[in-house]
Amino acid sequence: MRILLSGLGGHMGAEVVKLVKTGRYDITVKAGVDPGGAVYEDIPCAQDFDSADADVDCVMDFSHHSASAPLLAFAVKNHLPLVLATTGQTEEELAMIREASKEIPLFFAANYSIGVALLIECAKKTAEALPDAEIEIVEMHHDRKVDAPSGTALAIANAIREVRPELSVHSGRAGFGKRTKEEIGIHSVRIGNLAGIHEVIVSTGTQTLTLKHEAHDRALFAEGALSAAAFLKGKPAGLYDMKSILTH
16 A cells, blocks of 8 residues: 655654554555655655645545645545544534545544543443543643644543533633533643653542553554554545444
């Protein structure tokens, strides 16, 4: 499989290239797209999608959500499967993603870790089993991450709300006022070089259950994205996520 890597010049772009070169996957990075237009090792790189190489089997994106419109238009125009590994999309951009998935197979996940996918499922089952419990989420990332809360924290909260629809998400806590039973609090920490920590705290008052996932190396997200690309091969148009891999 030949992929076009959007965000080739970034940290995650480098991780994808490094992992591909180990030969663990039957995948090659044929070309890239990056605003800087820099060539990473021997991979040609375009500055935008107007001049990008469309002679590939899949597009993978590790860039920025602001590139959603040209990215989606390119994939749809060229009938290419897309692995979208960027978070922080606006409601308008999310709507564009849903529309594009009607035309192409599109894999979109807030986090490309199988461990996080399992954490989300566990959090959902725990919230369902303890319907009166209070729930808080704490997420920690490196100081370069620009979106808060993280897409993964929001994905956890949204999964919980599938079984506890009366709950609402509150980002951070400040000022005066008691916590209500209808809150899911999300707290974001940005410090150092952390790859990512997500902790779900569930308490009934008589007992507390803590679910936690800690990423030790950003390579795990590259692993997940490459697995997603392989998963999309031969799939019909539709919107896929990490749960799709778990239930495959």
